Amino acid sequence: MLCRPMSEVNNLTAVRLEKRTALLGRGVPAYGAAFPVTGDVGEVRAGFVEGGKVTMAGRVTARRDMGKSHFLDLSDHSGRMQVYLQDKALGEEVVAVYGLLDIGDFVGVEGECFTTKTGEPSIKAEKFVFLGKSLHPLPEKWHGLQDVEARHRQRYLDLIANEHARNIFRQRFAIIREIRAFFEERGFLEVETPMMQAVAGGAAATPFETHHNALGMDLFLRIAPELYLKRLLVGGFTKVFELNRNFRNEGVSRRHNPEFTMLEAYWAYADFDMMATLVEELVCRVAQKVCGGLKIEHNDQEGMVRRTIDLSRPWRRAKYRDLVEEAEPGWFARDVSGRRNRALELGLDISHCVEDYEVTQHVFEKLVEEKTIDPCFVIHCPKELVPLAKTNPEDPSSLDVFELIINGQEIAPGYSELNDPVVQRERLVEQSGGEQHKIDEEFLHALEYGMPPAGGMGMGIDRLVMLLTGAESIREVILFPHLKPRAEA
RNA sequence: GGGUUGGUAGCUCAAUGGUAGAGCAGCGCCCUUUUAAGGCGUUGGUUGUGGGUUCGAGUCCCACCCGACCCA
Numbered sequence: 001m002l003c004r005p006m007s008e009v010n011n012l013t014a015v016r017l018e019k020r021t022a023l024l025g026r027g028v029p030a031y032g033a034a035f036p037v038t039g040d041v042g043e044v045r046a047g048f049v050e051g052g053k054v055t056m057a058g059r060v061t062a063r064r065d066m067g068k069s070h071f072l073d074l075s076d077h078s079g080r081m082q083v084y085l086q087d088k089a090l091g092e093e094v095v096a097v098y099g100l101l102d103i104g105d106f107v108g109v110e111g112e113c114f115t116t117k118t119g120e121p122s123i124k125a126e127k128f129v130f131l132g133k134s135l136h137p138l139p140e141k142w143h144g145l146q147d148v149e150a151r152h153r154q155r156y157l158d159l160i161a162n163e164h165a166r167n168i169f170r171q172r173f174a175i176i177r178e179i180r181a182f183f184e185e186r187g188f189l190e191v192e193t194p195m196m197q198a199v200a201g202g203a204a205a206t207p208f209e210t211h212h213n214a215l216g217m218d219l220f221l222r223i224a225p226e227l228y229l230k231r232l233l234v235g236g237f238t239k240v241f242e243l244n245r246n247f248r249n250e251g252v253s254r255r256h257n258p259e260f261t262m263l264e265a266y267w268a269y270a271d272f273d274m275m276a277t278l279v280e281e282l283v284c285r286v287a288q289k290v291c292g293g294l295k296i297e298h299n300d301q302e303g304m305v306r307r308t309i310d311l312s313r314p315w316r317r318a319k320y321r322d323l324v325e326e327a328e329p330g331w332f333a334r335d336v337s338g339r340r341n342r343a344l345e346l347g348l349d350i351s352h353c354v355e356d357y358e359v360t361q362h363v364f365e366k367l368v369e370e371k372t373i374d375p376c377f378v379i380h381c382p383k384e385l386v387p388l389a390k391t392n393p394e395d396p397s398s399l400d401v402f403e404l405i406i407n408g409q410e411i412a413p414g415y416s417e418l419n420d421p422v423v424q425r426e427r428l429v430e431q432s433g434g435e436q437h438k439i440d441e442e443f444l445h446a447l448e449y450g451m452p453p454a455g456g457m458g459m460g461i462d463r464l465v466m467l468l469t470g471a472e473s474i475r476e477v478i479l480f481p482h483l484k485p486r487a488e489a
Numbered sequence: 490g491g492g493u494u495g496g497u498a499g500c501u502c503a504a505u506g507g508u509a510g511a512g513c514a515g516c517g518c519c520c521u522u523u524u525a526a527g528g529c530g531u532u533g534g535u536u537g538u539g540g541g542u543u544c545g546a547g548u549c550c551c552a553c554c555c556g557a558c559c560c561a
Binding site: 066254 | 496498499500501502512513514515516519520521522523524525526527532533537554555556557558560561
């Protein structure tokens with residue numbers, strides 16, 4: 001029932017169209033022009049002074065008519081304010097216009113602040129104008145908009161009807177603002193690098209493809225900004241970050257949207273350990289500012305606390321091997337087939353695991369990652385898992401990297417970035433599986449000029465927002481998540 | 490891709506295989522301090538789409554569309 005053509009309007013819309021026509025027939029603009037206001041609805045409420053004059057506009061979200069006096073609720077993102085209208089005060093002509101009002105219309109009022117006998121701060125309207133007629137009824141006033149599909153397809157209705165949704169997005173954009181402030185304070189430069197790339201590098205994922213007509217070349221939407229940010233280290237920048245969209249042409253799920261927001265930061269002369277501290281400080285600052293503390297509570301639908309995540313520092317740092325050994329003692333003492341058998345005994349599905357390290361990784365995911373709720377930096381992961389990091393000088397089978405786990409999920413990886421162009425080329429060739437066109441030669445060429453040692457980190461912002469708001473699905477934290485179009489829409 | 494599950498009025502939800510209903514919204518009337526205002530009356534449906542079974546299908550079966558959850 002979405003986006004129906006005007007020819008298929010139902011009765012409710014037809015009635016509203018008639019009211020629109022009636023307004024215009026009376027010479028009353030149904031879609032008014034500029035209407036300078038004292039402030040947003042919430043600001044007017046906050047600045048309420050008995051007897052004070054205010055001008056306010058908003059959407060009518062409730063009306064209570066009582067013969068010759070009327071109460072309206074005007075709302076916007078910031079809140080709700082009651083307006084009181086008296087027929088006697090408005091005059092015959094405005095009363096007739098008021099009769100053409102529907103819930104959902106935008107109106108403007110001017111009047112005096114007063115408190116009703118029930119104690120409700122209100123505006124006694126002296127002036128009443130239409131600013132925007134609504135042709136469709138709003139979702140039900142008490143239950144709001146419940147239908148998940150409609151909430152995502154028509155997010156504007158979700159935002160009108162559901163305060164919870166408004167709060168999540170307010171928090172999302174506060175989080176992003178705080179991230180920028182954090183890096184700014186530490187002297188990092190926010191940069192922009194190409195979203196359209198000739199080679200989609202920096203991660204292992206299927207890219208979206210497009211074509212540049214004038215240049216006659218195929219391009220890919222980036223799957224990561226990493227290889228360009230490193231070019232900036234070559235160019236002499238020492239602290240850079242980018243906070244913007246990545247695109248991956250893969251499945252859509254509770255945790256995946258085809259376009260998602262990624263933070264990447266690179267810090268010359270630092271390493272993975274310094275980056276871990278940076279991430280720790282970043283997340284704590286954001287949580288402190290946006291959530292008001294370091295204990296993050298996730299609630300169930302009844303509002304009961306389902307889980308508490310404690311972000312208090314210092315966060316645990318533990319080696320990958322030690323965590324696996326802790327969860328499954330004796331794991332590394334077994335031989336390859338011993339590990340396979342033990343994984344099967346543990347009830348793990350390892351049928352698709354070819355390599356030994358994959359079996360271990362499966363044990364890690366099920367027995368460590370999924371059970372780690374409070375923050376933990378998993379350090380020195382096996383080198384098969386990460387192609388762009390430096391090997392640990394003390395243990396060549398592992399890397400100088402961390403993977404931050406919070407709430408059973410990977411939140412942020414960080415590396416001591418590989419800056420040896422010869423080793424980097426070997427790794428990329430290995431990763432490309434022999435497909436030359438998947439290797440970013442220009443990046444390797446840049447690296448050959450010399451890149452300083454550096455620490456790097458990445459963080460999926462959508463997942464961070466989920467973590468901090470308790471949202472169960474990525475669609476709850478993305479304003480307009482991708483959904484299949486409806487057949488008739 | 491596989492499994493489970495859902496789609497009924499504008500919205501929120503009902504309805505043993507047997508006349509598709511309620512609340513809100515809407516429409517009409519009453520009401521000058523209400524706030525899920527109230528009172529009386531009333532309109533509104535190709536039950537996601539297309540087939541099938543049946544005397545009879547919102548309900549059972551098949552296919553498809555669009556979601557949700559779990560798994561890969």
